[in-house]
Amino acid sequence: MEPDPEKHEQDDGLLRVGLTARHDLCERGMDAFIWNEMIPNPMEMNWVNAWTETVLGHIMSETDPGANDGRHWSNGMRIYVTGFTPATLAVANIFSKHIKNLIFMHWDRDKGDYIEQHWRNE
Numbered sequence: 001m002e003p004d005p006e007k008h009e010q011d012d013g014l015l016r017v018g019l020t021a022r023h024d025l026c027e028r029g030m031d032a033f034i035w036n037e038m039i040p041n042p043m044e045m046n047w048v049n050a051w052t053e054t055v056l057g058h059i060m061s062e063t064d065p066g067a068n069d070g071r072h073w074s075n076g077m078r079i080y081v082t083g084f085t086p087a088t089l090a091v092a093n094i095f096s097k098h099i100k101n102l103i104f105m106h107w108d109r110d111k112g113d114y115i116e117q118h119w120r121n122e
Contacts, residue, residue, distance in 0.1 A: 008120060013075035014101065017059070020082045022055065030080065032059050035087060053088040056098065076101025080114060092119055097106055 018025035020035040034055045041047045060073055077095065081088050081104050088104070096102055096119055105114040 010039060012031055013071055015073045015075070015077045016080065017072045018080045018082070022082045024084050025080050025082070028080070032080075033082075034086065038095070039084070039087065042084070042086060045090075048086050049090045049094065052087070052094045056095055060098065066089065073099060078103045078105050078116075080105045081107075111121065 010087075015028065015031045018028075018030040019034045021033045021037070025033070032055075034052060039048070077099050079088075079091055079095070079102065092102070092104075102119040104117045104119060106117060107113075108115045
């Protein structure tokens with residue numbers, strides 16, 4: 001089943017961030033991407049973590065609360081996961097220090113859409 005690029009989650013104020021610029025994410029109206037290009041050092045975890053921390057800093061400093069139809073990082077984020085586990089875990093570890101409402105979106109090929117996985121951070 002092909003994804004519907006016009007179908008988006010209810011506009012709940014959460015920023016939509018793609019883990020990588022792959023698959024259909026470019027067509028789904030992402031507000032930002034963590035990895036716009038191929039990851040040059042995917043198994044160098046310190047490098048992956050440092051890059052993730054840098055991107056979070058950019059997202060937090062550059063996102064205007066009035067932009068993105070009112071979606072802002074302080075409301076929380078939906079992270080659209082594309083299967084790269086080291087990058088996903090880096091996002092979970094680093095973003096959860098700063099973002100209270102963090103939701104990972106996983107592709108469900110049977111439903112042809114993304115499903116939510118809420119990240120608990122107290």
